[in-house]
Amino acid sequence: MFKITLPDGSSREVAPGTTPANIAAAIGPGLAKAALAARVNGEVRDIMRPFDGDSDLALITARDEADALELARHDFAHVLAEAVQNLFPGTQITFGPATDDGFYYDFAPKERPFTDEDLPAIEEEMRRVIARDEPLVREVWSRDEVRAFFEKQGEAFKAEWVMELPADETITMYRSGGWMDLCRGPHLASTGKLDPQAFKLTRVSGAYWRGDQKNAMLSRIYGTGWLNKKQLDAHLTRMEEAAKRDHRRIGQEMDLFHLQQEAHGSVFWHPNGFVMWRQLEAYMRRKLDAAGYEEIKTPQLMDVKLWEASGHWGKFRENMFVVPDEVPGTDPDKPVLTGTGDLMALKPMNCPAHVQVFKQGITSYRDLPLRLAEFGTCHRNEPHGALHGIMRVRQFTQDDAHIFCTQEQLVAETKAFCELLDSVYRDLGFADYSVKLALRPQQRVGTEEQWDSAEEGLREALRQTGLMDPRYNFEELPGEGAFYGPKLEFHLTDAIGRTWQCGTLQLDPLMPERLDASYIGEDGSKHRPLMLHRAILGTFERFLGILIEHHAGRFPLWLAPVQAVVATIVSDADPYANEVLETLRKAGIRAEADLRNEKINYKVREHSLAKVPNLLVLGKREAEERTVALRPLGTDARQEVLSLDDLVERLKTEMLAPDLR
RNA sequence: GCCGGGUUAGCUCAGCUGGUAGAGCAACUGAUUUGUAAUCAGUAGGUCGUCCGUUCGAGUCGGACACUCGGCACCA
Numbered sequence: 001m002f003k004i005t006l007p008d009g010s011s012r013e014v015a016p017g018t019t020p021a022n023i024a025a026a027i028g029p030g031l032a033k034a035a036l037a038a039r040v041n042g043e044v045r046d047i048m049r050p051f052d053g054d055s056d057l058a059l060i061t062a063r064d065e066a067d068a069l070e071l072a073r074h075d076f077a078h079v080l081a082e083a084v085q086n087l088f089p090g091t092q093i094t095f096g097p098a099t100d101d102g103f104y105y106d107f108a109p110k111e112r113p114f115t116d117e118d119l120p121a122i123e124e125e126m127r128r129v130i131a132r133d134e135p136l137v138r139e140v141w142s143r144d145e146v147r148a149f150f151e152k153q154g155e156a157f158k159a160e161w162v163m164e165l166p167a168d169e170t171i172t173m174y175r176s177g178g179w180m181d182l183c184r185g186p187h188l189a190s191t192g193k194l195d196p197q198a199f200k201l202t203r204v205s206g207a208y209w210r211g212d213q214k215n216a217m218l219s220r221i222y223g224t225g226w227l228n229k230k231q232l233d234a235h236l237t238r239m240e241e242a243a244k245r246d247h248r249r250i251g252q253e254m255d256l257f258h259l260q261q262e263a264h265g266s267v268f269w270h271p272n273g274f275v276m277w278r279q280l281e282a283y284m285r286r287k288l289d290a291a292g293y294e295e296i297k298t299p300q301l302m303d304v305k306l307w308e309a310s311g312h313w314g315k316f317r318e319n320m321f322v323v324p325d326e327v328p329g330t331d332p333d334k335p336v337l338t339g340t341g342d343l344m345a346l347k348p349m350n351c352p353a354h355v356q357v358f359k360q361g362i363t364s365y366r367d368l369p370l371r372l373a374e375f376g377t378c379h380r381n382e383p384h385g386a387l388h389g390i391m392r393v394r395q396f397t398q399d400d401a402h403i404f405c406t407q408e409q410l411v412a413e414t415k416a417f418c419e420l421l422d423s424v425y426r427d428l429g430f431a432d433y434s435v436k437l438a439l440r441p442q443q444r445v446g447t448e449e450q451w452d453s454a455e456e457g458l459r460e461a462l463r464q465t466g467l468m469d470p471r472y473n474f475e476e477l478p479g480e481g482a483f484y485g486p487k488l489e490f491h492l493t494d495a496i497g498r499t500w501q502c503g504t505l506q507l508d509p510l511m512p513e514r515l516d517a518s519y520i521g522e523d524g525s526k527h528r529p530l531m532l533h534r535a536i537l538g539t540f541e542r543f544l545g546i547l548i549e550h551h552a553g554r555f556p557l558w559l560a561p562v563q564a565v566v567a568t569i570v571s572d573a574d575p576y577a578n579e580v581l582e583t584l585r586k587a588g589i590r591a592e593a594d595l596r597n598e599k600i601n602y603k604v605r606e607h608s609l610a611k612v613p614n615l616l617v618l619g620k621r622e623a624e625e626r627t628v629a630l631r632p633l634g635t636d637a638r639q640e641v642l643s644l645d646d647l648v649e650r651l652k653t654e655m656l657a658p659d660l661r
Numbered sequence: 662g663c664c665g666g667g668u669u670a671g672c673u674c675a676g677c678u679g680g681u682a683g684a685g686c687a688a689c690u691g692a693u694u695u696g697u698a699a700u701c702a703g704u705a706g707g708u709c710g711u712c713c714g715u716u717c718g719a720g721u722c723g724g725a726c727a728c729u730c731g732g733c734a735c736c737a
Contacts, residue, residue: 204665386736599695600697604698605697
């Protein structure tokens with residue numbers, strides 16, 4: 001007999017062969033119906049899988065949403081696979097897990113990859129599979145049985161996969177009617193537990209077998225899956241809302257920037273967008289000045305010799321733009337370039353140039369730490385498939401800086417950086433961020449002692465800054481560091497819960513060595529400084545993209561491209577409106593006037609859709625009384641009538657950048 | 662780079678099986694002087710991504726290339 005203990009502490013004795021489903025039935029028919037799976041000794045298991053000893057049991061129902069969703073999504077993936085094999089005989093199955101909002105399954109198609117047009121038919125077939133309500137039965141097989149089975153079925157990928165499972169793993173197959181898949185489980189008791197209206201196939205894509213570019217390209221089908229239709233609809237609505245925040249869409253609607261074919265991967269900033277850039281840059285410059293950084297500007301084009309010395313030519317060349325130092329030929333019958341000039345390269349990073357600045361003259365230990373900052377524009381030849389709006393581009397500007405310091409200064413410098421980063425993120429509305437420490441990778445340089453002290457130095461700084469507090473979701477990532485040193489990563493969370501890695505601090509003892517940077521120590525002899533690569537925003541392009549999506553275009557006043565629009569009701573107010581406009585502009589407020597012969601309704605609608613933060617309405621009354629009716633964005637009909645002086649004072653205060661308040 | 666979509670007016674999109682392009686919004690002109698999310702009427706606007714091919718004839722069919730979108734891989 002096994003002793004089964006329930007969450008309320010009660011227990012009961014059951015015979016071997018008893019399943020959680022039996023217990024649920026014994027407790028009551030309601031629970032028997034609601035129970036989807038079981039948590040046995042902490043592990044989620046099939047509800048029909050017999051106990052294998054004394055157990056703690058908690059039955060999982062739809063109320064245990066995270067567990068229930070995970071199970072349902074995993075089942076949807078199986079149903080998808082079965083449906084595809086029904087419709088497309090000869091398609092091989094490979095791998096299909098649950099994801100954050102649904103599931104996918106990778107197939108090796110027999111004839112052609114799947115397209116969006118295949119999805120409706122597959123969805124229908126999935127509903128038929130669900131309607132058949134086949135039990136999902138767990139069976140333990142031997143490795144050789146599984147291999148033989150799949151080889152017979154022509155399932156080469158599954159047959160390959162089973163041979164690579166760890167030797168001690170229990171190999172399980174799941175049977176659903178006549179269909180079988182190699183799967184660890186757990187699953188719901190039958191396909192009929194799924195709500196046929198709670199899923200939607202969303203897209204197709206290619207995906208490499210086992211995630212490796214060298215392997216075959218499989219055809220992946222993605223779906224989103226939920227417990228019921230209401231949840232699915234809510235998710236689809238969220239997706240639509242997220243699409244409305246897309247920076248590419250808002251960039252066009254608000255006339256912030258554009259991209260075009262002839263300069264793909266580089267951004268044309270329009271006046272509206274560049275206003276934001278200038279505000280952000282000016283803000284960062286003030287923060288860096290105050291934090292003891294010195295700003296520099298270094299060359300775009302440098303001789304390949306320097307990139308050879310820094311190591312980029314060896315490790316990063318495929319991502320670099322190389323330019324021959326040669327006068328282009330003008331003879332139409334001859335090639336423009338002969339290829340005889342020395343090679344130069346556009347900088348993909350700023351660090352080697354910063355070391356050159358450090359190396360000018362003799363640096364004493366008294367000069368350290370030396371913090372060299374640059375709003376450095378870099379070019380990287382990114383894979384074309386990676387480009388995305390202004391978030392992933394080929395020309396970008398970093399808020400870059402390199403701190404040259406001694407080993408003893410490491411903790412203090414890291415701590416100071418974390419504090420600066422924290423205050424910037426708070427200022428910019430990203431109080432919610434997480435911190436990760438990437439530790440020594442397999443392939444690395446330096447001694448174990450150097451790594452010990454580097455990693456522990458960063459840990460100590462985090463401890464002192466309080467960033468190991470659980471609210472920063474601190475975690476260490478073993479093996480993820482750069483080959484030359486450990487790395488801090490800062491991931492911020494935006495208004496709709498997505499995370500973006502922006503800030504970084506990388507400890508690099510190698511670059512000063514390679515480029516022969518040294519300082520004279522207290523002992524009168526030469527020493528290698530430590531070098532810290534660090535950025536807070538990452539790049540202006542990407543960070544502005546994040547700000548656009550975070551605020552959905554409704555920017556805080558200090559960033560808003562147009563801060564106020566003066567809109568007239570009658571043309572009699574035009575002269576006064578021009579006067580108001582001029583007063584605002586003289587006060588440094590970014591204002592426009594809308595004197596068009598349109599109704600105020602029309603103007604309110606248009607400027608509201610344009611996300612102008614303040615609408616200043618002027619009619620006959622305001623013109624006579626020399627007042628302004630202020631209608632801030634999003635306040636509907638509520639407005640406030642102010643004197644012109646009061647309005648200017650108010651806007652001037654409200655538009656201060658966060659660090660100036 | 663890889664897989665699958667897409668590229669038609671400033672924007673969003675329609676254009677069936679090949680017969681020299683169409684809507685809404687925006688723009689422009691006129692009327693209207695209006696009080697808080699679309700006043701009415703009219704006008705103009707496109708070598709259909711580029712190149713090559715098939716055809717009497719190509720936005721439409723075929724090929725190549727470019728860009729772009731969704732993923733995969735990449736993000737030192």
